[in-house]
Amino acid sequence: MPTNAYPTQITPHFSYRELTRSETARRHGIDNTPNPDELANLIYTAQQLEKVRAYLNDKYQKPIAIIVTSCYRSERVNKLVGGSPTSAHRFGLAADCDATGFISSDFAKEILQMRDKGLIAFDQLILEFPERGDGAWVHIGFKKDGIGQRNQVLTAIKKGSKTVYLQGLQGE
């Protein structure tokens, strides 16, 4: 499928551009276009993000946006950012995101509440670097079509130059 046949919107509230943009790709002038399989994964991921958005909007009765800072990464982009070759981002199955008006740890807790109510399932939810305050974010990753997901909840923190993963939500 040629790129120009790709949709502008992946789902009503998540655009193709938002889920494929990459500062690294832009800076290096390289392509970050998903193949059709990866596009199908992006649709799955966006559908899950729509569920989170709808849950928060309904719960708080006000417009709350989910802001995606990184989602799809082509092989080259993934290499350049030092991502694992098996990173869910590589396949369009993960989003780094936050919700407007929420600190990342509270946003992560909302997603866990959804999980506990049976409203969403994920492979990995990672609270990334809560010690950075506004520089933190939530990584949510899925398995293709939601099959075989681990329901793993982790917190990533920096210990010196190393990233350490702790079980559960930590460091609030």
Ligand SMILES: [Zn+2]
């Ligand atoms: Zn991520």
